[in-house]
Each structure stands twice: as C-alpha cells, then as structure tokens.
Amino acid sequence: xxxxxxxxxxLLRSGPALAAAAALGxxxxxxxxxxxxxxxxxxxxxxxxxxxxxxxxxxxxPAETARHTRTFMAWPALEEVWGDxxxxxxxxxxxxxxxxxxxxxVVLLARPDQSDAAQQLCGPSVEVVQLAVDxxxxxxxxxxxxxxxxxxAGVDFNFNGWGNKQTHTNDGQVARNxxxxxxxxxxxxxxxxxxxALEVDGEGTLMxxxxxxxxxxxxxxxxxxxxxxxxxxxxxxxxxxxxxxVAGQDITDCHIDALARFAGPAVVALHRPAADTPPDIWSRAxxxxxxxxxxxxxxxxxxxxxxxxxxxxxxxxxxxxxDFLATYLNYYVVNGGVIAPRFGxxxxxDLAASTIADLYPGRKVVQVTINAVAAGGGGIHxxxxxxxxxxxxxxxxxxxxx
Numbered sequence: 364x365x366x367x368x369x370x371x372x373x374l375l376r377s378g379p380a381l382a383a384a385a386a387l388g389x390x391x392x393x394x395x396x397x398x399x400x401x402x403x404x405x406x407x408x409x410x411x412x413x414x415x416x417x418x419x420x421x422x423x424x425p426a427e428t429a430r431h432t433r434t435f436m437a438w439p440a441l442e443e444v445w446g447d448x449x450x451x452x453x454x455x456x457x458x459x460x461x462x463x464x465x466x467x468x469v470v471l472l473a474r475p476d477q478s479d480a481a482q483q484l485c486g487p488s489v490e491v492v493q494l495a496v497d498x499x500x501x502x503x504x505x506x507x508x509x510x511x512x513x514x515x516a517g518v519d520f521n522f523n524g525w526g527n528k529q530t531h532t533n534d535g536q537v538a539r540n541x542x543x544x545x546x547x548x549x550x551x552x553x554x555x556x557x558x559x560a561l562e563v564d565g566e567g568t569l570m571x572x573x574x575x576x577x578x579x580x581x582x583x584x585x586x587x588x589x590x591x592x593x594x595x596x597x598x599x600x601x602x603x604x605x606x607x608x609v610a611g612q613d614i615t616d617c618h619i620d621a622l623a624r625f626a627g628p629a630v631v632a633l634h635r636p637a638a639d640t641p642p643d644i645w646s647r648a649x650x651x652x653x654x655x656x657x658x659x660x661x662x663x664x665x666x667x668x669x670x671x672x673x674x675x676x677x678x679x680x681x682x683x684x685x686d687f688l689a690t691y692l693n694y695y696v697v698n699g700g701v702i703a704p705r706f707g708x709x710x711x712x713d714l715a716a717s718t719i720a721d722l723y724p725g726r727k728v729v730q731v732t733i734n735a736v737a738a739g740g741g742g743i744h745x746x747x748x749x750x751x752x753x754x755x756x757x758x759x760x761x762x763x764x765x
Contacts, residue, residue, distance in 0.1 A: 422509035422516055422550070423599025426565025426625060427696040428723070429755035434463050434697065435541065435748045438473035438481045438491075439499040444529070451735035456499055457484045459702065459736075459743055462729050464488040466697040472496050472537070494540055495533040500741060502620070503557035504531070505748040506538040506549070509598065514753050516548040517541070518597050520556040525614045526580025554593045555581040559618035559745055561594070564625040567601040567662030569594060572608025575616040602662040606652045609644050613740055620744045621690050623652055626722040629665040631656055634692040635673045637711075670722060672715060681707030682734035691715040693742025695749075696723065702743050705730035 436459070439445060439452050460469050465488075472494040473481040482491040496504070503525070506517030519538040524531035542549040554576075562570040571594070577587045591603050608617035615621075626632045633653060636646040656669050672691045680689055691711075694703040701723050705712045712730060720728045733743060 421513060422511040422597075424507060424509045424561070424563045424565070425751045425755035426563060427749060428627070429565060430752040431467050431698055431749045431755075432752050433468040433470055433750050434695075435501050435505050435750065436460050436463075436469060436471045436746055437496045437499050437501040437504065437537070438471055438477055440474050440477060440497055440533075441530070444498060445739065448735055448738065452499065452739065453481075453484060455731075455733045455736045456746060457481075457486075457489075458731050459733065459746055460485050460489045462702045462731050463695070463697055463747065465729065466700045466727075472501070472541070474533075492544070494537070494544065496537060497530055497532065497534040499736070499746050500534075500559075501537075501748045502559045502745045503615075504534040504537040505558065506542055506547075507558045507561060507598075507748075508547075508750050509550070510751055510753055510755050511599075514548070515751070516550050518550045518552055520552045520554070520558070522557060523555055523581065525557065525616070526578065528580075528614045550597065552593065552597055554585065554590050554597075556594075557615070557618065558748060559615060559620045561598065562619045562624055563598060563600060564628065564661060566628060567599075568604065568625070569598060569600040569602070570604045570606070570623055570625070570631070571619050572606045572617050572622065574608030574610035575618055578610060578616055580616075600662065604655065604659050604661075606655055607648065609648045612644055615740075617648060618745075621688070621693055621742070622648065623656070624692055624694075626670065629661055629663070630668050630670065630722065632670050632672050632692060632719075632722060634690045635671040637674050637676055639676065640674070670718065672718060673711065675706045675708035675711035675715075679708035679711070681732070682737050688737045688740050688742060690742065691719070693744040694719060695743045695747045696726070697749075699725075700727040700729055702747075703728055703730050704737065704743055705732050706734075706737070707732075 436456065439449060439456065442449050445452050460471055463469050469489045471481060471485060471489050471491045473491050474495055475493045478491050478493050485491065504522050506519055508515060508517050517538065522531060522535050539549060556576055560571055560575045573587060576582065576590055582590055606622065610616045622634050624632045635649055640646060656667050659667055661667060674689050680687065689706050691704060694701050701719050703716060703719050716728045716730055736742065736746065
C-alpha cells in the first residue's frame with residue numbers, strides 16, 4: 364500500500380496525531396466472537412431529537428454483493444485539499460460514476476455552486492444532488508446502510524476527519540443530511556468509524572483493523588472489546604476478525620478496504636506486495652493479515668480461503684508519486700458487475716481483472732484509470748457507498764450473478 368499527497372491522505376508527523384499513532388504500536392490481532400461486555404450502541408453525543416438510538420439488534424449490514432438501490436458518491440470541493448490536481452481528480456470521479464451508472468443508479472452529492480459543473484462533467488447517466496460536501500470520500504463520510512424487518516436504516520459513524528486530520532465541516536454532517544434528505548431512519552453510533560474501516564460478509568462476520576478503530580483519535584478510552592461490542596450491535600455481526608493494521612502512516616490509519624475484502628462466503632481477497640517491492644510497513648501489515656487469515660474462521664465456523672491480489676510493478680504504472688496507492692483490492696461490487704482500477708502495468712491489470720472475474724462469477728469487470736484519485740491515496744471503493752435494497756441482509760449470500 365502506498366500513499367501520497369501530504370495535504371490529503373498522508374499523515375503529518377507532528378503533534379497529537381503522532382503521539383496517538385505511537386501509542387498503538389503494540390496492538391495485537393486476533394478474531395473474537397465473545398467479547399467482554401461493552402457499551403450498547405446507544406445514541407452518541409449530539410443526538411438530534413427523533414434520531415434513533417442505535418439498539419440495532421434487528422438490523423444487519425448486507426454484503427456488498429447484495430442488490431443495491433443506488434450508489435452514492437461525492438464531488439471533491441476544495442482546492443486547498445487537492446491543489447492543481449483538483450480538475451484531474453474530478454475527471455476520475457466522473458469516470459467512476461459513469462462506470463457504476465452502467466449497472467445501477469448513481470447519486471452524486473455536490474455543493475450547490477458546483478452542481479452544474481459536476482453534472483456537465485458526469486453526463487446524464489449520473490444524478491447530481493445538491494448537498495454540502497468537502498471531499499470525495501463517500502465511503503467514509505456517508506452513512507453505512509443496514510437493513511432489517513423494519514426496512515432500511517443508515518448508521519452515522521460520527522465522521523471526524525479520520526481523527527481530525529482533515530477539515531470536515533460539511534463532511535461531518537453528510538451522513539445526517541443525506542439520511543434526512545431521503546427520509547431514511549438514522550442510527551447514531553456510540554463509536555467513531557468510517558465505512559472504509561468495515562468489511563462484512565453478510566453472514567455474521569466483520570473484518571477490521573485495530574489501527575483505524577482502537578485508536579484514541581477516534582475512540583479515546585475505548586478498549587477493543589468495547590468497540591467490538593458496539594460494532595456487533597450496529598452491524599448485526601457475530602464475529603470480528605481483527606488485523607493489526609498500521610497506525611500513523613496514512614490518514615486512514617490503514618483501512619480494511621485496502622487490505623482485505625470478503626469476496627464470497629468464506630473467501631477473502633488480500634492485498635499483496637509485488638515481488639520486487641522492498642519490505643516495508645505495508646508489506647508487513649499484509650503478512651500479518653495473511654497469518655491471521657490462515658488460522659481464522661468465519662461466523663459460520665468455516666475456514667477461510669485466501670485469494671491474493673498482487674499490486675502492479677511500480678515502474679510500470681502510469682500514476683506518479685513514490686507513494687502512489689496501487690492496490691487492486693479497492694474495487695467496488697455493483698449490481699451485475701465489479702468496478703476495478705487500472706494502473707498501466709498491462710500484465711498486472713489483466714491478471715487482476717481475471718482474478719476478480721473468477722471471484723465474482725456472472726459479474727462484468729469494468730476497469731477504470733484513476734491515477735489522480737490513487738495519487739491522493741484512495742481508490743474506487745473509497746469514493747462509493749452503496750444503498751442496499753430493503754431486505755438485502757437476508758439475501759446477501761445470493762450468487763453473484765443474480
């Protein structure tokens with residue numbers, strides 16, 4: 364995993380953030396399905412009148428393979444974040460939105476004064492909706508949707524700029540404002556997290572990293588067991604597989620969606636470094652995750668099959684920057700398809716597309732070049748957030764091609 368752009372996705376090495384990262388250096392990792400009693404997911408600070416307290420026991424987060432009603436995305440707004448790369452980043456977001464729109468409706472959130480330009484660049488296949496945003500990372504700023512007998516709800520995970528590392532005046536309100544706009548029940552979490560930190564199989568299992576959740580920049584004073592208990596209640600899972608991750612090296616503190624993804628029942632896709640990549644903290648994180656997965660079982664008690672997705676050769680990619688985030692793992696599963704990145708290493712791009720097609724039989728793999736977004740340390744999955752169809756949690760193990 365490689366990160367770039369100090370102003371956006373790379374952590375400034377000073378002050379409280381660095382101290383918090385250092386405090387996490389010794390995290391251990393394992394899987395757990397019987398944590399010590401922790402907090403229930405009661406409504407957190409700032410709960411608005413009428414907001415649902417998150418006793419979410421009747422809700423569950425569906426797997427990404429479940430049917431979607433639509434995909435939400437967001438328009439990057441701030442030149443102070445992206446500098447002279449902002450036009451290229453917007454072009455990448457338009458290309459991702461157009462690719463997703465081949466398979467399902469796309470709603471792009473944009474500031475009112477930028478919505479016309481966004482609509483013009485994205486074209487008629489994408490619906491642009493006026494809503495104040497700061498940046499493009501809809502996976503993290505938007506709600507995480509859950510379904511149950513009462514229908515659809517969205518969990519507001521109290522986005523705080525990945526531990527107050529980036530401005531989030533508007534992004535901190537995106538989940539609340541989006542759910543209000545669409546009349547969807549809001550569940551305010553008692554923990555702080557981001558959608559990119561959470562990976563479920565739809566059958567009771569969650570994967571996540573300690574570095575991005577058991578971190579004082581999100582959840583000060585909370586133990587792993589307490590955070591786990593809250594996540595189980597909020598997402599309707601029974602077992603959590605924890606990886607150590609890497610704290611303090613990128614703005615997300617190593618989100619799971621750039622490390623390991625569920626690709627089906629008891630199947631995990633894992634990011635792996637290229638053969639010529641010198642050992643570094645990211646390759647060690649992947650090695651540690653591989654070791655955890657070797658011994659882990661899911662909530663059904665099944666051993667996990669691991670499929671490796673190897674990054675491209677850094678000398679052959681088209682993107683620029685020594686810390687370019689060149690991982691194929693940050694793909695996005697849509698209705699009938701998978702939207703995956705393309706980096707310019709033809710052999711690696713082709714192998715990744717073939718591997719993803721094997722992982723998701725019956726779905727069409729569409730590759731999109733995202734050099735500007737990747738140079739900002741993110742990917743396709745980071746920029747998208749699915750709204751599942753009501754009842755999707757009970758059918759999230761449906762075969763991929765359905």
